[in-house]
Amino acid sequence: MTPVTTVTPGTPTDSASPAAVRLDGISKSYGDYYAVHDIDLDIAPGEFFSLLGPSGCGKTTSLRMIGGFTDPTDGSVLLGGEDVTGLPPDKRNVNTVFQSYALFDHLSVTDNVSFGLKRKGTPRAEIRERVGTMLERCQLDDLADRKPRTLSGGQRQRVALARALVNRPQVLLLDEPLAALDLKLRRRMQVELKQIQREVGITFVFVTHDQDEALTMSDRVAVMNEGRVEQCGTPEDVYEHPANRFVASFMGTSNLVPGTYRDGTVVIAEGPSLPVGTRPGITDGTRVSLSIRPEKIWLSDFEPGMALATGVLRETVYSGATTTYLIELAPGIILSVLEQNTARSRMEDRWSGGERVEFGWKPEHCLVLD
Ligand SMILES: Nc1ncnc2c1ncn2[C@@H]1O[C@H](COP(=O)(O)OP(=O)(O)OP(=O)(O)O)[C@@H](O)[C@H]1O
Ligand SMILES: [Mg+2]
Known part of the structure; x- marks a missing residue:
């Protein structure tokens, strides 16, 4: 795949042009139940934007409202600054790739990809040119005459993508x-999809419930829960600085240790006091959760300024490149610690389990959540 142009996505704040997609106080209710509740979002032109959240949190409903397949109960949808609320899908400059791909089985790959342009009455020479370029970009040129049912899942996925992109929508x-692909193909398609998106410079709004996928692919992520956006930011923002308990636990594994904040420590009942640094804004005696990522905890080679504590090693879980250690801090309170298995660190050779071990962390790496 040869990159043609590379578009650096802007952010809503640094861009003079209107947002590619703006959701303005948008809600969708079914009776008393809100599938989507008062969402505000600005998605910049050229941005790879993901809606991430557990099943039923309102991702598809939000996407359908952008595409015009579902009418909002409240609020408005703007595309490129134009209010499109109430317009049908074919009057919006967006294309949708559904999970099922919905390819035409009796048509060849080329005819599938040409379909939209033919229907719009695009001149034949232009169709040939645009379809040819798109097949090449999606690595489908060798498969141009095949029927979809003779293709693999990943190939069909690329046909669906080419068919949507060839129309040059403002937003995809x-x-x-x-979701239907096996893990290995999925990882490869993540990289390819991101590459295609950069090349064509089209705004992508991507729905997934897979945190890794959202973190790997997106310029920004909106983490959704029960119809609301809990946090919106860059992958690094939402991973390193989760705004609340939900985001901390949903974005990959995080330890959430319950305790009481007192004087720069989180005191665990029947367990150690964990130094976290002073937290202005949290008063002594507040019940809190200490959130710290397993990979931010050290088991050896501590540095000056690190906070240290001990616990009992309960379990060692070897997973190839990494090992997870489960350390009990107090009855029922387990801290998980993730170490890379390098030639230098092979803890499982040293520990059998049941012994008291020391661990350390940098106070700036933990969050204290109300
Ligand atoms: N037509 C409908 N009538 C009633 N409830 C609906 C309707 N469509 C969706 N819902 C409900 O709205 C909520 C959000 O649905 P949505 O399909 O947006 O979730 P999702 O985040 O896409 O989930 P998943 O990851 O499982 O696809 C769900 O609880 C769903 O049952
Ligand atoms: Mg869905």
Whole structure:
């Protein structure tokens, strides 16, 4: 795949042009139940934006409202600054790739990809040119004459993508497009999809419930829960600085240790006091959760300034490149610690389990959540 142009996505604040997609106080209710509740979002032109959250949190409903397949109960949808609320899907400059791909089985790959342009009455020479370029970009040129049912899942996925991109929509909506693929193909398609998106410079709104996928692919992520956006930011923002308990636990594994904040420590009942640094804004005696990522905890080679504590090693879980250690701090309170298995660190050779071990962390790496 040869990159043609590379578009650096802007952010809503540094861009003079209107947001590619703006959701303005948008809600969708079914009776008393809110599938989507008062969401505000600005998605910049050229941005790879993901809606991430557990099943039923309102991702598809949000996407359908952007595409015009579902009418909001409240609020408005703007595309490129134009209010499109109430317009049908074919009057919006967006295309959607559904999870099922919905390819035409009796048509060849080329005819599938040409379909939209033919229907719009695009001149034949232009169709040939645009379809040819798109097949090449999606690595489908060798498969141009095949029928979809003779293709693999990943190939079909690329046909669906080419068919949508060839129309040059302002915005491409993708609803879990990789969900049906096996893990290896999925990882490869993540990289390819991101590469294609950069080349064509189209705004992608990508729905997934897979945290890794959202972190790997997106410029920004909106983490959703029960119809609301809990946090919106860069992958690093939401991973390193989760705004609340939900985001901390949903974005990969995080330790959430319950305790009481007192004087720069989190005191665990029947367990150690964990130094976290002074937290202005949290008063002594507040019940809190200490959130710290397993990979931010050290088991050896401590540095000056690190906080240290001990616990009992309960379990060692070897997973190839990494090993997870489960350390009990107090009855029922387990801290998980993740170490890379390098030639230098092979803890499982040293520990059998049941012994008291020391661990350390940098106070700036932990969050104290109310
Ligand atoms: N037509 C409908 N009538 C009633 N409830 C609906 C309707 N469509 C969706 N819902 C409900 O709205 C909520 C959000 O649905 P949505 O499909 O947006 O979830 P999702 O985040 O896409 O989930 P998943 O990851 O499982 O696809 C769900 O609880 C769903 O049952
Ligand atoms: Mg869905």
